[in-house]
Amino acid sequence: MRFKQALYMLSGGLSGFFIVLIMLIILAQIIGRLLGFIVPSAEDFSGYALAASTFFGLAYTFHEGGHIRVNLAIQRLPDEWQRPLETVVLAIAFLLLCFASYYCTYMVWESYDFEEVTHGYIPIPLWIPQVPLAVGMMAFNLAVLDSLIENIRGITPHYKVLEGEEVVLDLGDDKESK
Numbered sequence: 001m002r003f004k005q006a007l008y009m010l011s012g013g014l015s016g017f018f019i020v021l022i023m024l025i026i027l028a029q030i031i032g033r034l035l036g037f038i039v040p041s042a043e044d045f046s047g048y049a050l051a052a053s054t055f056f057g058l059a060y061t062f063h064e065g066g067h068i069r070v071n072l073a074i075q076r077l078p079d080e081w082q083r084p085l086e087t088v089v090l091a092i093a094f095l096l097l098c099f100a101s102y103y104c105t106y107m108v109w110e111s112y113d114f115e116e117v118t119h120g121y122i123p124i125p126l127w128i129p130q131v132p133l134a135v136g137m138m139a140f141n142l143a144v145l146d147s148l149i150e151n152i153r154g155i156t157p158h159y160k161v162l163e164g165e166e167v168v169l170d171l172g173d174d175k176e177s178k
Helices: 002-035 042-063 072-076 079-113 127-152 158-163
Strands: none
Touching (some): 002 042, 002 127, 042 127, 042 158, 072 079
């Protein structure tokens, strides 16, 4: 149980790290312009960090119930049909993610094997910015598999538990409104 939680937190943490990296790259670019120099390939590295942040964030966001789900059809079904349908949907999602994970990993391997490099001021091996996509997709795959197994075992998946929670924004005591 702790391994899964650590995986989700690591995935979310890496996503946040790459968002901070984008901010630092843009900040360096702004300071560079003010001081009269450019940051080479800043746009390229920001794009790679954005892709890494997006893919690393998939597993964490799924686990925390942050992905948009359309429940209109499932909610209207009788309770005894909801869990089996959820199992079918998770199984299909898992199979699709297996396919996507395989091809993301294969893309990284091909880039490494053919020694492809990026097109920009600073050419770097293309497999380096592609690795976070494959790793993030595999983590997302594991998160969906985890939810599928929970659902089959009769345990409500974590994302579904969080779905029912109401978000309350507490701004402190508002003395004027009392």
